[in-house]
């Protein structure tokens with residue numbers, strides 16, 4: 001499937017002809033200035049949690065495109081109050097069959113308050129099981145033993161994991177996560193955007209290579225087939 005990196009934890013994946021956007025944070029991202037947020041197409045928007053660096057552009061993109069927004073119950077209710085009515089609520093442990101495949105919501109160890117102070121429920125990760133491949137989008141999370149359950153549900157082709165430390169897993173913990181989820185191909189996210197999470201790219205790639213795994217760090221705005 002086609003994967004486009006839009007900076008921070010924002011990706012666009014094309015599955016069965018549907019454009020699926022994750023955690024849009026583009027217009028406020030200094031590193032993503034070259035991307036025109038008004039040109040982004042979306043049929044679905046998945047939100048891992050309520051923090052601004054994951055949902056800043058969600059309402060505007062959802063209203064412009066009419067995309068269905070998938071998030072936890074509390075963010076679903078908050079979006080409805082913002083005038084975004086095409087939403088699908090999920091919560092930890094549940095799965096749903098969408099037109100592009102099945103998605104299971106899984107544990108993320110993080111927090112989820114919304115930018116206006118509203119309660120944002122629990123953060124989520126998502127396991128996608130589709131005819132074009134299976135993957136795990138972890139959202140912001142620390143390393144947790146719950147990740148060991150994921151291979152019981154899906155044989156993963158790749159995973160999108162945070163590697164920036166401070167707020168989430170660092171590279172070393174992401175390598176352990178990749179072992180827990182039995183996945184050899186990882187795309188890094190949640191790094192470099194702010195001062196707290198700047199990383200050494202070569203060291204990160206080397207750490208995964210030493211564990212017999214590959215870490216991809218695509219340039220912001222670039223696409224690859226995965």
Ligand code: NI
Nearest residue numbers: 049051110140
């Ligand atoms: Ni967060």
Ligand code: MN
Nearest residue numbers: 051053140167
């Ligand atoms: Mn974050």
